[in-house]
Amino acid sequence: MAYPLQLGLQDATSPLMEELIQFHDHTLMIALLLSTMVFYTILTTVTTKLTNKNMLDSQGIETIWTIAPALILILIAMPSLRVLYMMDEVNNPHLTVKTIGHQWYWSYEYTDYKNLEFDSYMIPTQDLIPGQFRLLETDHRMVVPTDSPVRMLITADDVIHSWAVPTLGEKMDAIPGRLNQTTFVVSHPGVFYGQCSEICGANHSFMPISVEAIPLIHFEDWSTSMLAKI
């Protein structure tokens, strides 16, 4: 999850996010190398004692600085398109969870077998118990089994919201009147947080998402207990 003064991406909890992090590192390295080179060039240009009052040109260097950037861009575009198409693949989900954004909470529906529906409100700061995270905890978590492709169907009830869990590499807008689909696989058990990512009114910052991933053998225990509770 996020931590104070964080600069980079959160650690990956899904294979897709691992690919995204690798692509980000690859592209950022290229960007940093290029920026260093440009900064050095500007520094030497600005501090040099050499002067020349004529127009200068050179076919050699122009050829190099046409071909090299084009090759670098191709080297960035190939992994980019690969990850882009990979993100769109629907890999035979084991479970479908529907989530609806409301002002200002999320509701989750598990309707594959029985009709399990519940709302997920943020726990107010004054009601937190020690150890819980401010503005991230919810009263009911969305529980999914680990190592199982999960399909999310996302929509909204009133205004546009966005369902985002950074560690899973997930962000999908919840638009009223539209059903958006995304899939993910959770690699290891844990609790993963996200926050609504589309401005939706007064409490936009106070409708977080928390996903709890548990091994499949325990998943049915949870869904049975939730059905009994709700």
Next chain:
Amino acid sequence: MSSMFRMVGKQLKTHPSLIPLFIFIGGGATMSMLYLGRLALKNPDVSWDHKNNPEPWNNIEPNQQYKFFTVNTDYSKLKKDRPDF
């Protein structure tokens, strides 16, 4: 129009470093246009023939690859597991 080409041809003789520029820009523009053409003709969201095939998005086979490129999905191996209309 042809005088423009002749002018560019003359400049190419004295500035051969322009040739890679034409290759990359021309290649990029060609690839973009080809992809747009592919989208126009093969994307199931686009309907050209209103009489014979008015809604192509309703006629997609379960193992039809409609995207340009796949990484992990082998469309020929997909099964049909939904009812017919």
